[in-house]
Amino acid sequence: MKTNFLYQTTVPLYEVDLGGGVYHGNYYHFFESAREALLEEIGFPYTKMMELGNHLTVAEATCVYRIPLRYNDKIEICSTFTKISSRSLNINQEIRNLAIDKPTTILDLILVCINKKGSAATLPEGLKKALTLL
Numbered sequence: 001m002k003t004n005f006l007y008q009t010t011v012p013l014y015e016v017d018l019g020g021g022v023y024h025g026n027y028y029h030f031f032e033s034a035r036e037a038l039l040e041e042i043g044f045p046y047t048k049m050m051e052l053g054n055h056l057t058v059a060e061a062t063c064v065y066r067i068p069l070r071y072n073d074k075i076e077i078c079s080t081f082t083k084i085s086s087r088s089l090n091i092n093q094e095i096r097n098l099a100i101d102k103p104t105t106i107l108d109l110i111l112v113c114i115n116k117k118g119s120a121a122t123l124p125e126g127l128k129k130a131l132t133l134l
Contacts, residue, residue: 005078006077007038008076008098009030009074010072012071015029022068027063027065028107031093031107031109033077035079042130042131042133049127055113056089060108062109064107065104066104074097074098076095076096078093080092087120088113091108094107
């Protein structure tokens with residue numbers, strides 16, 4: 001299954017380190033913002049997940065940094081679901097710098113649904129249904 005969602009933003013000053021580029025750990029902020037916007041767009045905001053007593057936690061993340069981002073860069077994050085199973089989501093996310101139209105950072109991520117006790121849980125049906133409508 002492939003589901004694409006595009007999210008655009010600008011690199012804010014607070015994400016940049018003293019070297020002038022985005023600190024490596026801060027790229028995850030952009031990826032998370034894109035995923036939250038996606039959930040909002042499909043009508044299943046993260047607040048709904050929380051109301052159901054669930055959370056999507058990162059089980060595995062592989063990030064490749066190709067070109068550094070800098071303050072005020074205009075970027076686009078493309079999110080593509082590559083697998084949706086009963087308890088997890090596999091997603092590929094790619095950041096592109098719009099000025100040079102090249103991928104700068106690529107993330108492959110596995111998110112697992114957990115309940116309030118921290119145990120693996122089934123993905124909410126509403127979420128799975130909403131994702132298939134993208």
